[in-house]
Amino acid sequence: MIDFSNPNDPIKNIIIPRVEELDETYNDLDPSGEHNYMVVPGLEHKYEDTALVLFNNVCGGYCRFCFRKRLFLDDNDDTINDLSEALEYLKEHKEIKNCLVTGGDPFITGSKKITNFLEELSKIEHLQFIRIGSKMLAFNPFVFLEGDLVERLAKIHQKKKLKIMAHFNHPNEITKDTIKAIEKIRKIGIMIYNQTPIIKGVNDNAKTIVELISKLIEVDVIPYYFFQMRPTAGNYGYSVAINKVLNILQEAFKELPGVFKNIKYTMSHVTGKIEIIGVVEDKIIFKYHRAAKKEDTNKVFMRKNNPTGRWLEEFEEI
């Protein structure tokens, strides 16, 4: 899919290493502190009603700006093959209402291992729905078009609602084959949501954002989150200042009808999922969309604006 005659090809920028990755401004492999919320091997429990299972440590390709690159390193111990302890934890903790199964990419091969695991989850009564985080619709839609993965998912979806959290960064990733795979999944009733970070050299302009949102809506995928790039080691060259992202989104939203504008721009901070609302004079407004401390959920707060700031700590407390 890469157009190698274009030095700025967005797909190339997603997947081919860039020299900027050697910049050591960011040096933390887990800046959102995911590991701190690992309650049993392979399972994170940060928000009371939500659990996150790190199903595997392989992906369809390796996004250069990946915030979970620690999973792909040799000394990773955040993912394990045997998820029986994670299953037991989910069964015992009735406050958990939904589970996000991610990785890596749980759909990398479309094997029975993932559907067997989802089947087990579907038996847990207190789970209302199950989300699966996957970029396979972009990396390899054939995993859904060939074999019987979608048929197996359909059977589980009848028992417990499944939702796919897709990861399209640029409209060029939505090819004819991807659209066929989306149609096949939508036909069995599974909703597909999209989340993407704003990435320098990939989607950091209003025109691309308008195209991406319009295309997603056209193919029946719900645009859900825009993320601020996490300050993960190697990612500095891919991140964009928060004020610049706000301007890009403001410009893009002028071009879009109201129905597309419920997308949230957020930062997955160690303290919670923080929505970035906007700048007023010399202040920037944030809101806890989800918070690790339950009492902070929905709390709106202000910090001194910093036009070059890329993460919460770069905005001074008032």
Ligand code: SF4
């Ligand atoms: S799809 Fe997600 S987990 Fe996989 S490499 Fe890309 S950002 Fe990382």
